[in-house]
Amino acid sequence: MSNERVPGRDALRGARRVVVKIGSALLTNDGRGLDEAAIGGWVDQIAALHHRGIDVVLVSSGAVAAGMVRLGWQARPAAVHELQAAAAVGQNGLTQCYEHHFARHDLLTAQVLLTHDDLSNRKRYLNARSALRTLVDLRVVPVVNENDTVVTDEIRFGDNDTLGALVANLLEADALVILTDQEGLFNADPRHHPAASLIHEGRAGDPRLAAMAGGGGALGRGGMTTKVQAARLAARSGAVTAIASGRQPGVLTRLIDGERLGTLLCPEEAPIAARKRWLAGQLQVRGSLTLDAGAVKVLRDSGSSLLAVGVKMLSGDFVRGDMVLCVDEQGERVAKGLVNYGADEARRILGQPSHRIEAILGYMEAPELIHRDNLVVL
Numbered sequence: 596m597s598n599e600r601v602p603g604r605d606a607l608r609g610a611r612r613v614v615v616k617i618g619s620a621l622l623t624n625d626g627r628g629l630d631e632a633a634i635g636g637w638v639d640q641i642a643a644l645h646h647r648g649i650d651v652v653l654v655s656s657g658a659v660a661a662g663m664v665r666l667g668w669q670a671r672p673a674a675v676h677e678l679q680a681a682a683a684v685g686q687n688g689l690t691q692c693y694e695h696h697f698a699r700h701d702l703l704t705a706q707v708l709l710t711h712d713d714l715s716n717r718k719r720y721l722n723a724r725s726a727l728r729t730l731v732d733l734r735v736v737p738v739v740n741e742n743d744t745v746v747t748d749e750i751r752f753g754d755n756d757t758l759g760a761l762v763a764n765l766l767e768a769d770a771l772v773i774l775t776d777q778e779g780l781f782n783a784d785p786r787h788h789p790a791a792s793l794i795h796e797g798r799a800g801d802p803r804l805a806a807m808a809g810g811g812g813a814l815g816r817g818g819m820t821t822k823v824q825a826a827r828l829a830a831r832s833g834a835v836t837a838i839a840s841g842r843q844p845g846v847l848t849r850l851i852d853g854e855r856l857g858t859l860l861c862p863e864e865a866p867i868a869a870r871k872r873w874l875a876g877q878l879q880v881r882g883s884l885t886l887d888a889g890a891v892k893v894l895r896d897s898g899s900s901l902l903a904v905g906v907k908m909l910s911g912d913f914v915r916g917d918m919v920l921c922v923d924e925q926g927e928r929v930a931k932g933l934v935n936y937g938a939d940e941a942r943r944i945l946g947q948p949s950h951r952i953e954a955i956l957g958y959m960e961a962p963e964l965i966h967r968d969n970l971v972v973l
């Protein structure tokens with residue numbers, strides 16, 4: 596065990612929002628039914644992080660594997676209708692198990708089942724995003740899985756590593772933690788190469804990693820190939836990805852404490868710069884804010900956050916977390932960013948100093964209208 600400081604590990608240490616993905620092999624103890632004791636242990640760690648104020652969203656596989664055990668099937672079926680049936684049976688068990696363990700910590704869970712279609716269709720993407728954000732704001736722990744009973748090949752993610760990365764993008768999470776049955780990414784599959792060595796840190800986009808990663812075991816689907824791809828996807832919105840063994844005691848809390856466990860894959864650029872590039876690439880804006888000359892100057896010259904006091908007008912029907920365009924009084928584009936207040940609330944606090952927000956709205960979501968980490972100057 597090493598406590599040596601490694602730069603990328605600081606991003607994990609400072610994480611405020613984390614997506615944790617747990618794979619089938621771990622959850623079902625290699626196919627022997629849901630491993631209740633292990634699940635209880637991960638839930639204890641997630642609850643500890645939650646009580647520290649860190650938002651945790653869980654992406655849990657295991658529906659098909661748990662359903663197979665409940666139905667007494669020895670091998671993963673190939674037929675889609677049988678996979679769907681197994682998933683329907685197993686998802687029930689998963690939900691019960693998480694609900695039971697989180698209840699020990701007085702935490703509520705919510706089952707969120709998604710398909711690829713839900714995230715590629717703009718309207719459904721926004722619905723999924725606002726539902727997940729609302730759950731997180733309510734301090735509920737969302738437990739996400741693919742909606743296996745309705746997926747067909749065209750609309751399936753196929754693996755929950757990808758789903759985990761897309762959820763990290765959706766929620767602008769700081770980190771994606773993928774728990775699996777190996778210590779991390781090795782330079783060759785350790786099941787076939789016992790002398791393979793662990794990669795401690797790497798760049799998410801490094802093509803050499805993809806070459807080292809192989810396919811998965813009998814229960815899982817994607818192996819390391821999809822985990823490395825997921826790290827690359829997560830890096831688009833600035834999230835770091837850790838791949839680590841779910842069997843390491845206290846793995847989640849130790850990772851978030853910055854301990855050098857598993858494999859850490861970082862965005863090519865610093866997380867904030869990566870997030871800004873991703874923001875700049877988001878085409879859809881839901882509204883616009885007209886800034887006064889002072890606000891334009893501080894955004895351009897000092898990279899400051901945007902405060903309501905510097906906004907003169909707004910248009911559009913946006914909700915908290917939507918992308919809006921900031922323009923100057925001549926209508927020139929100045930910046931784009933994710934707003935902390937929906938249009939109705941924003942209208943009420945326009946031109947007001949931040950210390951008045953609570954008196955006007957009855958609560959304060961954040962002192963700034965757009966935080967500088969979520970703002971990109973054009």
Ligand SMILES: Nc1ncnc2c1ncn2[C@@H]1O[C@H](COP(=O)(O)OP(=O)(O)O)[C@@H](O)[C@H]1O
Nearest residue numbers: 618619620775781783784809811812815816818
């Ligand atoms: N380079 C590698 N390093 C580590 N594991 C690898 C590598 N290449 C392939 N694997 C395989 O990936 C498996 C984990 O992926 P998978 O079976 O899909 O698990 P999960 O259910 O956690 O997603 C490991 O058990 C291992 O055999």
Ligand SMILES: N[C@@H](CCC(=O)OP(=O)(O)O)C(=O)O
Nearest residue numbers: 619656657658659754755816
């Ligand atoms: N939605 C599927 C997950 C399939 C999957 O990606 O499994 P894994 O590779 O173990 O994460 C299930 O719950 O069985």
